[in-house]
Amino acid sequence: MKFLNKIIFFFYREYKLNLSGFQDILTNIIFFFVSILIFIFSIGPDEEVISLIGVGIVWALLLLSSTLSLKKFYQDDFENGNLLIIHLNGFSFGFIAILKTISHFLFVQIPFLLSIPIACIILNISDDKFFYLLTSFSMGSLTLSCLGSISSSMNLMNHRNYLLGSVIVMIFSVPIIIFSIGIINIEQNFNSLINILFGILLIVFAINPWASGLCLKLSLENN
Amino acid sequence: MKFLVNPSKFNEIADYIFKPVLILSVILFALGLLFSFYLSPDDYQQGSTVRIMYVHVPSAWLALLTYAVMTLYSIAALAFRIPFGFIFNTAVAPIGAVFTLICIISGSLWGKPMWGTWWVWDARLTSVAILFIIYLIIIFMNLSFENRIVREKVVAIFILVGSVNLPIVKFSVDWWNTLHQPATISKLSKPSIDPSMLTPLIIMTFAFMMIGIAIAILRIKTEIISRKSNLS
Numbered sequence: 106m107k108f109l110n111k112i113i114f115f116f117y118r119e120y121k122l123n124l125s126g127f128q129d130i131l132t133n134i135i136f137f138f139v140s141i142l143i144f145i146f147s148i149g150p151d152e153e154v155i156s157l158i159g160v161g162i163v164w165a166l167l168l169l170s171s172t173l174s175l176k177k178f179y180q181d182d183f184e185n186g187n188l189l190i191i192h193l194n195g196f197s198f199g200f201i202a203i204l205k206t207i208s209h210f211l212f213v214q215i216p217f218l219l220s221i222p223i224a225c226i227i228l229n230i231s232d233d234k235f236f237y238l239l240t241s242f243s244m245g246s247l248t249l250s251c252l253g254s255i256s257s258s259m260n261l262m263n264h265r266n267y268l269l270g271s272v273i274v275m276i277f278s279v280p281i282i283i284f285s286i287g288i289i290n291i292e293q294n295f296n297s298l299i300n301i302l303f304g305i306l307l308i309v310f311a312i313n314p315w316a317s318g319l320c321l322k323l324s325l326e327n328n
Numbered sequence: 329m330k331f332l333v334n335p336s337k338f339n340e341i342a343d344y345i346f347k348p349v350l351i352l353s354v355i356l357f358a359l360g361l362l363f364s365f366y367l368s369p370d371d372y373q374q375g376s377t378v379r380i381m382y383v384h385v386p387s388a389w390l391a392l393l394t395y396a397v398m399t400l401y402s403i404a405a406l407a408f409r410i411p412f413g414f415i416f417n418t419a420v421a422p423i424g425a426v427f428t429l430i431c432i433i434s435g436s437l438w439g440k441p442m443w444g445t446w447w448v449w450d451a452r453l454t455s456v457a458i459l460f461i462i463y464l465i466i467i468f469m470n471l472s473f474e475n476r477i478v479r480e481k482v483v484a485i486f487i488l489v490g491s492v493n494l495p496i497v498k499f500s501v502d503w504w505n506t507l508h509q510p511a512t513i514s515k516l517s518k519p520s521i522d523p524s525m526l527t528p529l530i531i532m533t534f535a536f537m538m539i540g541i542a543i544a545i546l547r548i549k550t551e552i553i554s555r556k557s558n559l560s
Binding site: 255259262263264265266269272273276277279312316319320323324327 | 454462472474478
């Protein structure tokens with residue numbers, strides 16, 4: 106019971122922190138919409154072309170804009186020492202990684218999930234494609250959160266090259282984007298591809314606490 | 329076999345075998361180039377461009393082999409606390425990157441006359457490109473961390489996570505319909521290549537391997553020395 110209370114307080118703290126820094130999340134979403142705008146300008150306002158490649162644009166930009174906030178994943182807690190305090194309260198590093206991943210999913214990826222319908226309206230994406238996009242992103246965003254946890258915990262002590270974290274996430278998200286776009290474009294393959302996506306999610310979710318926990322431990326030991 | 333995990337033993341053995349390996353690689357390169365340019369037949373379809381294979385295939389094999397060995401050393405270094413694994417990873421990553429680059433460039437030079445294009449986005453080519461980017465990320469990680477202990481362990485973890493890509497590279501030609509041909513030699517049944525072409529291929533593979541080992545010995549020795557003097 107005490108442990109459960111601690112977890113609830115952890116999420117309450119994350120909620121407070123994210124609420125006070127809500128403009129960051131809003132800035133991410135604004136980045137998403139502005140880059141859609143840039144894409145439309147560079148392709149030209151031809152409706153047929155846009156509805157053909159719109160899904161790919163939305164997925165790629167979701168990926169790009171969710172890697173923007175990766176720097177804040179562990180960095181603030183790491184620098185002001187909260188990570189150590191959470192660990193001293195009885196959470197192992199792997200468990201901190203899981204909790205942080207879930208909180209990143211709740212407070213950063215869910216706003217993107219809510220902004221997908223607006224993007225679909227702007228880009229003239231049809232209703233069934235919109236449903237597939239929502240399904241694949243709700244699964245893929247948790248995978249992206251796990252990858253973000255791994256890469257940002259790797260780069261905690263990296264004071265020279267922050268962009269490396271985003272590159273790592275983008276490299277490992279290649280299969281996710283392949284199979285998600287596959288779901289949307291080849292509709293009769295829905296079940297098999299959703300199983301593959303779910304499999305990738307489970308693999309990454311299993312690797313995540315091990316890899317990020319080890320990296321967090323290393324960085325805290327050698328800080 | 330203790331020299332594979334112990335830096336001082338490695339230094340002793342490396343002093344003995346460096347010159348023989350270098351001479352062997354020169355001999356093998358001369359022999360292999362002679363075979364591949366003059367003593368092997370033209371392909372009945374591809375003509376003389378088939379000779380690009382004698383550079384392309386060995387470099388691709390060695391790019392994969394280098395990453396596989398790095399993965400094994402990462403496991404050894406993280407699980408059994410063998411610091412030689414970290415030295416090996418730091419030293420060998422650029423060699424693998426160069427092999428991958430040679431593979432990509434020679435492949436696109438081969439693709440232009442045969443497929444009519446420098447580059448296509450099929451599974452084999454894309455996964456090799458991702459392998460190259462993973463090598464580059466390893467090199468950049470080695471350059472950008474200040475703390476050595478954190479750096480080497482983080483790089484080892486990254487190598488382990490990135491080794492997911494290896495089976496994708498190997499089996500991409502079987503899993504997807506690709507423009508790239510499926511495996512001819514490294515498969516369970518008899519290789520479907522004529523012995524007159526297999527001979528120069530094997531010789532060139534060993535030549536590439538020897539030159540790779542020679543460069544790796546130099547780089548590992550440098551890394552050991554720089555670690556002893558606490559330069560990095």
